[in-house]
Amino acid sequence: MKTMLAVACGAMLAAAAPAPAPARQADTPLAFTTMVKVAVDEAGRPGAVEAMAPLPGPVRDFVEARTRELEFQPAMIDGHARGGVTYVVMGVCAIPDGGQMRMAAEYRNNGPGRAGGVPYPDPPRYPVDALKRGWGADMTIRYTVGEDGSATLDKVDFNGEGQRGKGIFERMAREWVGGMRLLPEEVDGQPVSTPVSMPLELTVGRSGTRAAREMLEAARRSWVDQPECLAAERPSGQAVAAQSPFVVREADAG
Template identity: 30%
Template sequence: MGAGLAREVVLWAALVLPGAPARAADGRVVQTYHLQAGLDVDTAGQVARVELPREIPAVLSAPAQEAIKRWRFKPPMRHGRAVTARTYASVDLVLAKQPDGNYGVDVRYIKNGPALALRPPRWPMEQVDGRLTMAAVVQPDGSLTDIRLVASEFSSPLARKQCALAVEEAIRHSRALPERVDGKPVATRVQIPVTFTTQASAGVAGARPDRTKDAGAEARETPELSGQAVALDSPVQPLVAEPRG
């Protein structure tokens, strides 16, 4: 973002929970950042510290941190008392140009849980289209275990089996930053949706191939884990509450 834009930005930020109207709809969206933020939550459920990716421009980082610190969570309990926690939130940071020529920022909460670094699975078959959901447990050491198929939609049992094996292998070799409760890492159950599609036009929602340069060869795809992994039992649960003053 150029210095000129930085000078004219009138920054505002708001917590937009799922289902809430987006203020950016009042203007023209200039850019959307999909990011993961590390959140330290205190015993009152307030966000005491925010870690944003370094590539987020400073002119957006400050209002984003201000907005996120207004979020409220239900802190975990240990031995009958509230304790601190560390979680990782998926956030959309939306820069929009308003009708008056100024710029605004929406900070939208998507979900929270462990931070997963998922390996892309190998492409299991020549032609395949379908989707599946895998369940796993992020262990305190960052490994993913107890991996199993929980849902799938494929045209054949063979396609389902091959795709499930490919995704299971990828997840098994992936790593995660576990959530923390009272300073100690904890296990969290997650579900990971994956979409396989052979069409190169599928876009980011699908598992897309790298085209081969072999004459007469079918274009193949190197699939990526698609969709957002969802934490099923995160110890840090969001609350809908009025922001601080």
């Protein structure tokens, strides 16, 4: 799953999370992520495919068609292949081309879903005590999505040594994960639990400073280098990690 970056600027939290850039020039790519509900058969082929977010008709059709091209390894129970339901996050990019838009969509990840088709959660609330002290954190939050759609924190791994305020950030992670409500994956018609890992970087920057501007600009520019935007730039324009029971076959994962 894509790393989530939360930048605290003064007293305001600016979330540079996986979401469309808030503003763009008319000649720059339009990029966003969207969630697709996918029914997978026992052979690992997508059956019913449904884009969960409200999208314009042509965009919805394109995203669903691209999702149908994926191939999965089916879930295995007692040595037998089983079908079920998973939720796929697709990255979409449209490149202006004269009076038209050249579009591409690429697989990002799959696992439990979110109501309303939101592909990623909002960033957690930046801990006030950490903000006052100027403490940031680089961590991986590991949690399990239960059969009822609730989430339970398993572990917080801090990346690098000398992390300050571990207890503060662990409490933040526990509250954040505890407030999640998700759509569980299904195997053979029954909901299943899924372990998920979410990289998270928390950074403090003063509003209006060069460092803060550079952090936000880097997050915005990262969209241009995504596979779907690189694919859309080609002439054809067609071309966070959950331990899902349905794994996309490597040759088709982009």
